[in-house]
Amino acid sequence: MxxxxxxxxxxxxxxxxxxxxxxxxxxxxxxxxxxxxxxxxxxxxxxxxxxxxxxxxxxxxxxxxxxxxxxxxxxxxxxxxxxxxxxxxxxxxxxxxxxHLPVEVSDYVDFYASEHHASNLGRLFRPDNPDPLMPNWKHLPVGYHGRSASIVVSGTGIVRPQGQRKGPADEKPVFGPSTRLDIEAELGFIVGTGNAMGSSIAAEDAEQHIFGVVLFNDWSARDIQAWEYVPLGPNLGKSFASTISPWVVPLLALQEAKVSVPDQEPEVLPYLQMRQPWGLDVDLEVVWNGETVTRPPYAAMYWSPAQMLAHTTVNGAPTRTGDVYASGTISGPEKNQRGAFIELTWGGKEPVQVNGEERTFLEDGDQVTLTATAPGANGGRIGFGECTGRILPAR
CATH class of the missing domain: 2.30.30.230 (Fumarylacetoacetase, N-terminal domain)
Structure with a gap:
């Protein structure tokens, strides 16, 4: 002893x-x-x-x-x-x-819960539209259904995906390794107990179902994604790999980290309403080949984790022990708070310095590590560990 x-x-x-x-x-x-x-x-x-x-x-x-x-x-x-x-x-x-991977992942949904991230991508992809957000964005947590089998634990190598892409100069689609490989710095929420098919989880009851939180990197092939995503959304540009940290921080440990979400206007529909919609004051750091390039703040996220779970189940969809739903890219209002390289480099037009080199998207051999801390009891802070992946050549 x-x-x-x-x-x-x-x-x-x-x-x-x-x-x-x-x-x-x-x-x-x-x-x-x-x-x-x-x-x-x-x-x-x-x-x-x-x-x-x-x-x-x-x-x-x-x-x-x-x-x-x-x-x-x-x-x-x-x-x-x-x-x-x-x-x-x-x-x-x-x-x-x-x-090891701490949970057997039953199912996986990824959301798009940052207004700053959604607005930045709207300005990038729809520069002539006066409103960078799509009409539905402030009425519901937008998300897509991902591939649970491709969620891996920190330290697993990430093979560069291949797929179709069509750039501005291409007369027709071409096939090959992604040339615009990106990250998305996110939090993942793990469902401890789910709901039966045909029932739903109320936003106010979500804390009884959320077991804990992990760091989550939703690797994204932006060129594959751009060609495929209209009209049904992300598929092969996302499904090849997502990395989570090996330590699951219990939601019970994050009570001191709770903060209010930004004002939600217009008023959300009743099933998304809460007495006090809560977010989490989690400060992330993105390290690219050993150099910190951005610090996304989760406290800036528009949609609450509880609202995301309520929306996932409101149509009667069942959830199960081990389901994971992720927040989507975490971005703040400042450039050095953007949680994806497509934002940080403004679509590749504004390279960032990484160890003295101008960089835009990921090259083979690059390593990205996410870390984070949050307020704990008695004025201290708690950690989430590391979420790391290294890019391997396409096969």
């Missing part, structure tokens, strides 16, 4: 305690929690009898399916256990473990 130090200014202290799935030296993956730079096996910390048998599972899904009251109970038990003596065999240094 050993006693762990409690570091008050740690991004991964008792106020955070994110969940993940780890293995050591090829062992079977198991559920863990992170404290500072330690990975702590929850089955060995809390035992695996009764309801705790879920901690021996290779994903968080069985634990998440136990529901909100159980999440509260387990979080309290972890905090109490970590203040005492911890079994030595439950402890691993972060550098000694392999981290």
């Amino acid at each position: 050993t006693t762990l130090p409690i570091i008050e200014d740690s991004l991964f202290g008792l106020d955070n305690l994110p969940y993940g799935v780890y293995s050591v030296d090829g062992s079977a993956p198991r559920v863990a929690v992170r404290l500072h730079d330690h990975v702590i096996d929850l089955g060995l910390l809390l035992g695996t009898e009764g309801d705790n048998d879920v901690f021996a599972a290779p994903t968080l899904n069985p634990f998440m399916a136990q529901g909100h009251a159980r999440w509260v109970e387990v979080r309290a038990a972890i905090r109490e256990a970590l203040r005492g003596e911890v079994p030595q065999d439950a402890l691993h240094r972060l550098d000694d473990v392999t981290l």
Whole structure:
């Protein structure tokens, strides 16, 4: 047994305690929690009898399916256990473990919840239109249905996608590797318990269903996307890969990070109305080949995560444990707060400096890492870990 130090200014202290799935030296993956730079096996910390048998599972899904009251109970038990003596065999240094995709992703929807991002793309793609937003944008959270099988954990290489594209100088479509490969810095929300088909989740009840939050990079092939997306929206330009961070920050840990969303005018329809629509004060950082190029603020997002989940289910669509829905690109009002390179470089016309080089879109070998922090209890901050991917050549 050993006693762990409690570091008050740690991004991964008792106020955070994110969940993940780890293995050591090829062992079977198991559920863990992170404290500072330690990975702590929850089955060995809390035992695996009764309801705790879920901690021996290779994903968080069985634990998440136990529901909100159980999440509260387990979080309290972890905090109490970590203040005492911890079994030595439950402890691993972060550098000694392999981290896995923390959830079995059942389904995936990506939204478009930043007014700044949507307005910037409107100005880029529809420069003659006096209103950069589409007519429906402030009435509903716009989204598209993604491909869950292409969600991968941080550190997985991203193969450059191939597909059709048609540039301004092309007489007809051509096929080949994307030449305008981009990122989208987002947050992903993980559904812990869903709704039955034909029912819906009210916006006010969404917190009972949202288990936690991850960093999310929705890699985007802008040239493939531009040719295919009219009239049905993104498909192959998005479906090749999305990366999430390995640590799931519980929504229970983010209560101090809640902020009001911007004023929603015109008034939204009743199913999207809330007494107090909440966003999250999460500050992201995008690092391109080791250099910070932008700092998107999630607090600027127009639509609440609760409204996004309510909209997903209002037509009776079912959600399941492990469903992921992402926020869409996070962008603020300033240029250095834009969460996609198509915005940051204004469609490639305004290159940014990366390690002394002018850059627009991603080249083979480039690495992008997302990090983020949010307010925690007692004036501290909590971290989300890293969401990293490196671009590999097309195959």
